[in-house]
Amino acid sequence: xxxxxxxxxxxxxxxxxxxxxxxxxxxxxxxxxxxxxxxxxxxxxxxxxxxxxxxxxxxxxxxxxxxxxxxxxxxxxxxxxxxxxxxxxxxxxxxxxxxxxxxxxxxxxxxxxxxxxxxxxxxxxxxxxxxxxxxxxxxxxxxxxxxxxxxxxxxxxxxxxxxxxxxxxxxxxxxxxxxxxxxxxxxxxxxxxxxxxxxxxxxxxxxxxxxxxxxxxx
Amino acid sequence: xxxxxxxxxxxxxxxxxxxxxxxxxxxxxxxxxxxxxxxxxxxxxxxxxxxxxxxxxxxxxxxxxxxxxxxxxxxxxxxxxxxxxxxxxxxxxxxxxxxxxxxxxxxxxxxxxxxxxxxxxxxxxxxxxxxxxxxxxxxxxxxxxxxxxxxxxxxxxxxxxxxxxxxxxxxxxxxxxxxxxxxxxxxxxxxxxxxxxxxxxxxxxxxxxxxxxxxxxx
DNA sequence: GCAAATTAATGATTTATTCAAG
DNA sequence: CTTGAATAAATCATTAATTTGC
Numbered sequence: 365x366x367x368x369x370x371x372x373x374x375x376x377x378x379x380x381x382x383x384x385x386x387x388x389x390x391x392x393x394x395x396x397x398x399x400x401x402x403x404x405x406x407x408x409x410x411x412x413x414x415x416x417x418x419x420x421x422x423x424x425x426x427x428x429x430x431x432x433x434x435x436x437x438x439x440x441x442x443x444x445x446x447x448x449x450x451x452x453x454x455x456x457x458x459x460x461x462x463x464x465x466x467x468x469x470x471x472x473x474x475x476x477x478x479x480x481x482x483x484x485x486x487x488x489x490x491x492x493x494x495x496x497x498x499x500x501x502x503x504x505x506x507x508x509x510x511x512x513x514x515x516x517x518x519x520x521x522x523x524x525x526x527x528x529x530x531x532x533x534x535x536x537x538x539x540x541x542x543x544x545x546x547x548x549x550x551x552x553x554x555x556x557x558x559x560x561x562x563x564x565x566x567x568x569x570x571x572x573x574x575x576x577x578x579x580x581x582x
Numbered sequence: 583x584x585x586x587x588x589x590x591x592x593x594x595x596x597x598x599x600x601x602x603x604x605x606x607x608x609x610x611x612x613x614x615x616x617x618x619x620x621x622x623x624x625x626x627x628x629x630x631x632x633x634x635x636x637x638x639x640x641x642x643x644x645x646x647x648x649x650x651x652x653x654x655x656x657x658x659x660x661x662x663x664x665x666x667x668x669x670x671x672x673x674x675x676x677x678x679x680x681x682x683x684x685x686x687x688x689x690x691x692x693x694x695x696x697x698x699x700x701x702x703x704x705x706x707x708x709x710x711x712x713x714x715x716x717x718x719x720x721x722x723x724x725x726x727x728x729x730x731x732x733x734x735x736x737x738x739x740x741x742x743x744x745x746x747x748x749x750x751x752x753x754x755x756x757x758x759x760x761x762x763x764x765x766x767x768x769x770x771x772x773x774x775x776x777x778x779x780x781x782x783x784x785x786x787x788x789x790x791x792x793x794x795x796x797x798x799x800x
Numbered sequence: 801g802c803a804a805a806t807t808a809a810t811g812a813t814t815t816a817t818t819c820a821a822g
Numbered sequence: 823c824t825t826g827a828a829t830a831a832a833t834c835a836t837t838a839a840t841t842t843g844c
Contacts, residue, residue, distance in 0.1 A: 381654055590811050590836060611829075637812055644830070645810080806841070813834070822825085 375420070376410040383420055392425050394418075591634040596627040601638055610643050612636075 375383070386394075386402065394402060394417070403414045593601070604620065612620060612635070621632045 588837085592811090592837075634811080638810090640829080641810065641812085644832090647830085802844090804842085804844105806839100808839070809837080811834105811836075813832100815830100815832070817830070818828085820825100820827095822823105 373412065373416040374410075375412070375416070378409040379406045379412060382406060382409075383417070383424070387421070387424055387428075392421065394421055591630065593630070593634070593638070594628040597624045597630060600624060600627075601635070601642070605639070605642055605646075610639065612639055 383402075383406070391398065399414050399417045403412055403417050406412045406417070600623070601620075609616065617632045617635045620635050621630055624630045624635070
């Protein structure tokens with residue numbers, strides 16, 4: 365692991381942990397004094413020099429930034445594609461996603477089959493604090509209207525909501541409920557295409573999966 | 583297993599298997615579209631809703647991280663009974679880094695026990711490319727003299743250099759070395775205290791670690 | 801063997817933090 | 823600097839595993 369004649373620093377797990385903890389705690393670019401003290405502190409757990417600490421923070425900061433950038437640029441692009449290049453089970457799963465099940469969906473009324481007591485509990489909770497209204501963005505890139513849609517939990521149900529405001533004269537109401545929502549309309553199901561990978565389907569050439577999604581609007 | 587009137591989702595073994603496979607395959611935080619599709623797929627094996635899938639990935643990711651952290655921390659505890667700073671304690675540690683320690687500094691002679699060959703290697707490297715001679719500003723705000731100090735790598739060692747010129751009649755020489763430095767004086771060691779982590783260290787009493795830091799001055 | 805009691809896992813919620821847009 | 827979206831962390835709550843006494 366860390367041979368005596370090794371030419372480069374091999375941090376021990378403890379050292380890495382402490383360094384990461386320091387980084388998370390706010391030290392991004394330690395100054396000279398901090399480096400000296402960190403070095404002395406970490407030398408308790410193994411051979412280490414100041415330059416190692418210095419370089420570690422340099423590299424770590426750079427790589428965190430890099431990770432963040434890549435996340436921002438690629439996450440939404442790649443993550444919604446349900447694939448992983450070197451996993452055969454998953455590829456077969458994707459195939460199964462592509463074919464039969466999703467083509468048999470037809471529109472149905474919002475079921476809401478929860479016992480009334482459950483709904484009331486949720487309403488009470490939501491009245492106390494709005495946190496139940498969890499919302500997140502829906503980001504299939506090929507459909508701008510879907511890009512702006514949301515998924516939202518409401519009374520134990522999860523609803524996908526699409527902003528159709530551009531077809532209305534007045535701006536649409538905000539896409540969240542407070543305690544009791546207005547009556548809902550469930551739109552007809554529409555196809556959503558998601559890209560998947562099969563052997564040669566790299567991010568450039570997506571294979572289309574056709575599925576259908578129920579929309580609910582206030 | 584999953585009673586009809588059950589209040590919470592009881593995943594079937596197939597559902598868990600598929601979810602784990604997806605997680606291993608790279609899906610850590612599925613978006614709305616992915617959740618919808620996964621839900622439809624898994625509903626073949628039993629009752630399931632989108633929120634179940636959403637929560638499953640949230641919890642699984644969090645608990646995988648937790649498992650890793652606990653594993654590492656246990657390693658640390660068993661090996662060295664060391665501390666693992668949480669943020670609160672670590673901020674105190676940072677405070678101790680900042681100012682008061684520097685008020686106890688005094689001199690002692692520099693050991694500088696590096697083998698000659700090591701110094702020559704570094705000199706050769708530095709001759710080829712100057713990158714190793716990294717210098718940066720030292721920015722502890724409470725001490726103007728330390729503000730102007732530098733850290734510099736010299737012969738594999740990192741030195742802190744404080745400008746003491748204001749006690750001299752002539753302006754001090756620039757705070758960096760070329761190939762051979764003048765004799766050095768290293769400041770006396772001083773204690774730095776840090777404390778322990780909340781979660782992983784709860785069984786053992788908080789173990790204060792006292793370490794010492796050496797400063798080297800020209 | 802078998803349940804009551806206890807503990808461990810894990811689903812579901814709530815709170816805090818982070819990042820970036822306005 | 824403030825704020826909203828996203829999500830990580832912490833916590834609560836229920837189910838499953840298991841221990842234990844009979």
